[in-house]
Each structure stands twice: as structure tokens, then as C-alpha cells.
Amino acid sequence: MPRHVAPSIAFQGERGAFSYSAALKLLGSSIDDLPCAAFRDVFESLKSGAVKFAVIPIENTLHGSIHENYDHLLEYGFPICGETNIRIAHNLIVMPGTRFRDIRKAFSHPVALNQCRQFFQKNKRIEPVSFYDTAGSVKMLHEGKEPGAAAIASEAAAKIYKGEILRRNIEDDRQNFTRFFLLTKQTRGVRTGSEPWKTSLVFATENLPGALFRAMACFALRDLNLTKIESRPLRGKPWEYLFYVDLIGRTDDRPVQNALNNLSETTRFVRVLGSYRPTS
Amino acid sequence: MPRHVAPSIAFQGERGAFSYSAALKLLGSSIDDLPCAAFRDVFESLKSGAVKFAVIPIENTLHGSIHENYDHLLEYGFPICGETNIRIAHNLIVMPGTRFRDIRKAFSHPVALNQCRQFFQKNKRIEPVSFYDTAGSVKMLHEGKEPGAAAIASEAAAKIYKGEILRRNIEDDRQNFTRFFLLTKQTRGVRTGSEPWKTSLVFATENLPGALFRAMACFALRDLNLTKIESRPLRGKPWEYLFYVDLIGRTDDRPVQNALNNLSETTRFVRVLGSYRPTS
Numbered sequence: 001m002p003r004h005v006a007p008s009i010a011f012q013g014e015r016g017a018f019s020y021s022a023a024l025k026l027l028g029s030s031i032d033d034l035p036c037a038a039f040r041d042v043f044e045s046l047k048s049g050a051v052k053f054a055v056i057p058i059e060n061t062l063h064g065s066i067h068e069n070y071d072h073l074l075e076y077g078f079p080i081c082g083e084t085n086i087r088i089a090h091n092l093i094v095m096p097g098t099r100f101r102d103i104r105k106a107f108s109h110p111v112a113l114n115q116c117r118q119f120f121q122k123n124k125r126i127e128p129v130s131f132y133d134t135a136g137s138v139k140m141l142h143e144g145k146e147p148g149a150a151a152i153a154s155e156a157a158a159k160i161y162k163g164e165i166l167r168r169n170i171e172d173d174r175q176n177f178t179r180f181f182l183l184t185k186q187t188r189g190v191r192t193g194s195e196p197w198k199t200s201l202v203f204a205t206e207n208l209p210g211a212l213f214r215a216m217a218c219f220a221l222r223d224l225n226l227t228k229i230e231s232r233p234l235r236g237k238p239w240e241y242l243f244y245v246d247l248i249g250r251t252d253d254r255p256v257q258n259a260l261n262n263l264s265e266t267t268r269f270v271r272v273l274g275s276y277r278p279t280s
Numbered sequence: 281m282p283r284h285v286a287p288s289i290a291f292q293g294e295r296g297a298f299s300y301s302a303a304l305k306l307l308g309s310s311i312d313d314l315p316c317a318a319f320r321d322v323f324e325s326l327k328s329g330a331v332k333f334a335v336i337p338i339e340n341t342l343h344g345s346i347h348e349n350y351d352h353l354l355e356y357g358f359p360i361c362g363e364t365n366i367r368i369a370h371n372l373i374v375m376p377g378t379r380f381r382d383i384r385k386a387f388s389h390p391v392a393l394n395q396c397r398q399f400f401q402k403n404k405r406i407e408p409v410s411f412y413d414t415a416g417s418v419k420m421l422h423e424g425k426e427p428g429a430a431a432i433a434s435e436a437a438a439k440i441y442k443g444e445i446l447r448r449n450i451e452d453d454r455q456n457f458t459r460f461f462l463l464t465k466q467t468r469g470v471r472t473g474s475e476p477w478k479t480s481l482v483f484a485t486e487n488l489p490g491a492l493f494r495a496m497a498c499f500a501l502r503d504l505n506l507t508k509i510e511s512r513p514l515r516g517k518p519w520e521y522l523f524y525v526d527l528i529g530r531t532d533d534r535p536v537q538n539a540l541n542n543l544s545e546t547t548r549f550v551r552v553l554g555s556y557r558p559t560s
Binding site for chain 1 (some may be wrong): 317394503510511512
């Protein structure tokens with residue numbers, strides 16, 4: 001894309017949310033960002049042409065795959081054109097002038113508060129207070145609504161809302177990463193990461209014993225490396241499943257093409273979600 | 281277990297949380313329940329002997345597997361002795377006397393608020409307000425802290441805290457189910473559901489091409505039906521994965537035993553998490 005026009009990108013959350021950090025990592029520091037309230041709004045923004053790109057979280061190392069976004073991927077059909085991982089690190093953020101010993105309240109999304117339980121056990125005078133968003137809680141401090149309070153959010157949120165980080169990485173578990181997909185309507189000419197190509201696909205097997213095993217054979221016969229496989233039961237259809245598969249390779253590669261042709265013989269449907277080079 | 285002693289069970293959340301409903305469905309209406317702040321506390325309560333049972337959510341149809349609880353299952357080693365599904369239905373709850381047209385605020389966990397976006401779009405005079413817990417928001421109304429406000433939570437929470445349901449099923453997506461495991465230290469003599477036996481296991485493959493395919497062959501060769509397969513990358517160990525597998529059958533069945541023996545030949549480790557009869 002031309003370097004002189006900042007690419008427009010939609011994401012869920014406030015500026016400074018982890019999706020926002022993923023957008024910066026994928027497209028560089030000069031972006032024209034569109035914060036959205038919900039994942040569906042992110043997809044709608046791309047559909048309407050309001051933005052050229054969208055970024056969505058697809059799985060987290062503690063919480064697993066975000067099925068809702070797989071559903072949207074299938075419904076909207078926008079191809080994946082990039083991928084990256086963001087470490088979820090929580091920081092205690094205040095407005096300049098607030099001292100650590102004076103803090104009595106810390107605002108954040110309850111999922112984030114719950115990931116910092118050891119911090120609150122050690123600092124019992126600080127009360128965790130639920131808020132609708134991590135970055136939004138820093139924004140709220142910035143607007144002067146809770147003088148003397150703290151927020152728990154990303155380093156990016158601290159920068160955007162001119163906060164000061166008093167304690168870094170206060171999360172209990174550091175092995176907390178979220179994987180994001182970059183989406184666009186038209187992948188031609190879009191270049192993102194430099195890691196080896198990956199392809200993501202979804203398929204549904206026939207309701208027959210060994211159906212998954214035959215599907216797996218399509219990949220194994222071509223020595224294709226799978227980096228993800230996940231079944232998801234189809235509600236109301238016992239014994240029918242959706243499978244998410246990621247593999248190393250791109251749809252232009254002959255072995256991948258052959259595997260996909262073979263797969264379409266043995267499954268009820270196959271949909272390629274995209275081939276992309278991850279950004280490390 | 282003897283019918284005259286209420287079984288003790290730990291769960292995460294307040295009384296009236298969806299885990300609490302799962303506990304009732306699994307063990308009957310007479311339980312001696314122990315609400316816990318975090319999943320780890322649930323496991324610790326079982327470990328210390330404070331309770332005989334624990335119930336944990338393991339996956340959700342919108343949000344996927346809860347890896348954190350798989351980690352705890354591996355760490356603590358308590359066998360699964362039961363399984364059930366709970367439909368996640370959100371209700372608008374008030375204290376008796378509050379009329380729908382007077383409501384200006386609705387309290388709940390932000391994940392629940394976010395699952396009721398259409399309701400808030402249609403009722404713009406009602407402001408969604410984040411709270412640490414769904415059932416906890418009804419408890420708070422019950423304590424008289426926000427007169428005239430509403431809460432969004434389960435029917436069970438409405439009953440426990442003497443609330444009135446003004447609107448049922450206000451969630452956007454009705455296909456929202458959570459699957460729960462029942463755990464105990466000693467499964468002998470424990471009987472729960474009446475559905476066909478299932479077995480859950482975790483294994484890690486060797487870092488070799490086709491390793492997963494060979495693992496899958498162990499099940500396919502015995503015509504065993506898998507109801508779940510999911511890979512999870514091991515952080516810091518590229519190309520090494522944990523796999524979660526559920527299958528129909530129990531470890532006492534000869535074909536399951538043979539499959540497990542065969543699997544241990546071709547994988548780095550195999551751990552059976554339990555055989556159990558689901559409660560429908």
C-alpha cells in the first residue's frame with residue numbers, strides 16, 4: 001500500500017486496547033484507527049468500506065479460540081491477510097502526580113482484574129473496581145473522573161491517555177498471549193509479515209466414523225505441517241463438527257492445492273479463510 | 281453417595297452463577313455449596329478436603345475451550361466424574377416493585393452486557409453498567425444498594441436473591457452453552473449422569489511430521505468416535521502441541537485400553553482426565 005496514506009483499520013475496544021496494539025504491530029505506527037464497540041461492528045465497518053482493514057483476536061493462550069470471530073469470518077468471508085501475537089501484559093497506571101501509596105482503587109475490565117489477583121492480595125488497601133474496558137479505564141482517569149485512582153491496562157493505553165506506569169506486568173501468569181488476524185476485502189498488493197506462509201481453513205466432516213481421520217490423511221499424505229486443529233460441535237446436529245485447521249504453506253502451493261482438492265472429496269464443505277505471512 | 285448428606289461442592293462465582301446451576305444439575309437441588317473467587321481456589325478447595333466435589337466450566341460455544349482449567353486439571357490431577365451443559369440465558373432482573381419503564385441502569389459482568397447489545401439498542405434509556413459478576417449484581421440489588429436499578433443474570437440468581445424477572449432471554453445469541461466438568465478426588469461409588477460414557481484425555485506428540493496423524497490412527501483403528509480434538513501450542517516449544525481429545529467409551533473398555541496403549545507408543549505423554557457419564 002502507498003506509504004503516504006495511513007491505512008484505515010477497525011478494531012474492538014478503545015484506543016490502547018490489545019487489538020489496537022496488534023493493529024500497530026501489523027500495519028506500523030501510522031494508522032487511521034476506528035474503535036468499535038463489538039466484534040460484529042468491526043466486520044460491518046470493513047463491509048461498508050469505512051475502513052480498509054480490520055483486526056480481530058482469534059485465540060488466547062489461557063482462554064482458547066474465540067468461536068464468535070470464526071463465525072463472523074465464515075459469515076462475512078473476508079480473507080485473512082496477516083497474523084500476529086500480542087503478549088497480554090497488565091500495568092498499574094495513574095495520572096501524573098498520584099503516588100503508589102495513595103491509591104485506594106484500581107479500575108479495569110474484570111477479566112484483567114482477575115488476572116492480577118496476586119497483586120491485589122499483596123496490596124489489600126487497593127480495591128479492584130470493574131470497568132467496561134481496560135484502555136477505557138485509563139481514558140476515564142485522563143478525563144479526571146476518579147482523581148487519585150489507578151487503572152490496569154496496556155502500556156499503549158498509558159501512552160495514549162498520558163498516564164504513568166507505576167507497576168509493570170502485575171498479571172499473575174506471564175504466558176498470556178493473544179493471536180490476532182488482519183482482514184481486508186482485497187488482499188492483492190497487501191504485504192504484512194515475513195514469517196513462513198500459513199493457511200487457515202474450516203471444514204465440516206460427514207457424519208461417519210473415521211471421517212476426521214480421512215480428512216487428516218489429506219494433509220499427512222502431502223507431509224503438510226498442521227499448526228492448529230480444533231473441533232467445534234455443531235449445535236443441534238449431534239456428531240457433526242466444524243474443524244479449524246491451520247497449516248504451513250499457501251493455497252498457491254501445489255501440495256496445499258492437492259490437499260484441499262482431496263479434502264473436498266471427503267468432507268461436507270471446505271472454506272479457506274486465507275493465506276498470510278505472520279508478523280513476529 | 282448417601283442421600284441424606286448434601287454433597288459439598290466448590291465453584292467459581294457467586295451463588296446463582298452459571299457454575300452454580302451446573303452444580304445443581306449434576307448433584308441435585310440439595311447441595312452444600314462453596315462459592316470461590318477464582319478457578320484456582322475451586323481446585324484448592326477440593327485439594328484441601330474442604331469439599332467433596334468441584335465444578336468447572338471447560339468450554340463455551342461462543343468463546344471456546346478454557347485452557348486455564350485444562351492447565352489446572354493437569355496440575356491437580358483430580359479425575360473428571362461428570363459432565364453437563366448449561367444454556368447461558370440472560371434475564372433482566374429487578375427487586376419487586378421496580379417497573380420496567382423506571383429502569384435507568386442495568387448491572388452485570390461486561391461479557392454478559394456485551395451479549396445483550398440488541399436489548400440495549402432497543403432500550404436506550406437503560407445504561408449498561410459493569411459489575412464484577414452476573415449473580416453478584418443481583419445480590420447487590422438485594423442488599424438495597426441501587427434502588428430502581430436492574431441486573432442481568434441467570435434465573436437461578438433471581439430466585440436466590442428474591443428478584444423478579446421482567447424480561448427473559450435478552451441475549452443476542454441463543455446458541456450460547458457452557459460445558460462443565462464435575463471433579464472429585466475419589467470417583468469410586470460416584471454416579472452422576474445416564475448418557476453414554478465419555479473419556480477425556482490430553483496428550484503431547486513428538487516433534488515429527490505426521491505425529492498427530494499417527495496419534496489419530498490409534499483411535500481410527502478401533503472405530504472409536506471422537507467428540508472433540510483440539511491442539512494447543514506449547515509456548516516456547518515451537519512445533520510441540522498439547523492435544524485435548526474426548527471420545528465415546530470408558531477406560532475399562534478393551535478398545536479404549538488398546539488405543540491408549542497404542543497412543544503411549546507414539547506420543548510424548550498421555551494423561552487420561554477421566555471417564556464419566558454426562559448428565560443431559
